[in-house]
Amino acid sequence: xxxxxxxxxxxxxxxxxxxxxxxxxxxxxxxxxxxxxxxxxxxxxxxxxxxxxxxxxxxxxxxxxxxxxxxxxxxxxxxxxxxxxxxxxxxxxxxxxxxxxxxxxxxxxxxxxx
Numbered sequence: 001x002x003x004x005x006x007x008x009x010x011x012x013x014x015x016x017x018x019x020x021x022x023x024x025x026x027x028x029x030x031x032x033x034x035x036x037x038x039x040x041x042x043x044x045x046x047x048x049x050x051x052x053x054x055x056x057x058x059x060x061x062x063x064x065x066x067x068x069x070x071x072x073x074x075x076x077x078x079x080x081x082x083x084x085x086x087x088x089x090x091x092x093x094x095x096x097x098x099x100x101x102x103x104x105x106x107x108x109x110x111x112x113x114x
Contacts, residue, residue, distance in 0.1 A: 047095065
C-alpha cells in the first residue's frame with residue numbers, strides 16, 4: 001500500500017483549491033482539439049465531493065438554456081487548469097442532489113455572509 005501512496009502522491013497537486021459544497025465555482029478546463037489546446041470555463045454550484053487522495057472528484061451543476069448540466073471533475077487532473085471560487089454558499093448538507101428537482105429561484109443556494 002505504501003508504494004501505491006508514493007506513486008499517487010506524485011500525481012497530486014500541491015496547491016489544491018479549497019472550496020466547499022454549495023460554493024459557486026468557475027472551473028477552467030483544458031480542451032484539446034486536434035493539435036490545438038484552449039481553456040473552457042464551466043461555472044456552477046458544487047453539489048458533491050467524493051473520494052480521497054488522487055481519486056477525489058467534485059460535481060458542478062448549472063442550468064444552461066433551461067436544461068440542467070452536471071459535470072464531474074477530478075480534482076487533481078492536469079486538465080483542470082484552475083478552480084476559482086465565485087461565491088460561498090450557505091448549506092447544511094454534504095450532497096445537494098435535491099437541487100436537481102427544483103426549478104427557478106428554489107434551485108438557488110443562499111450566499112454565506114462571513
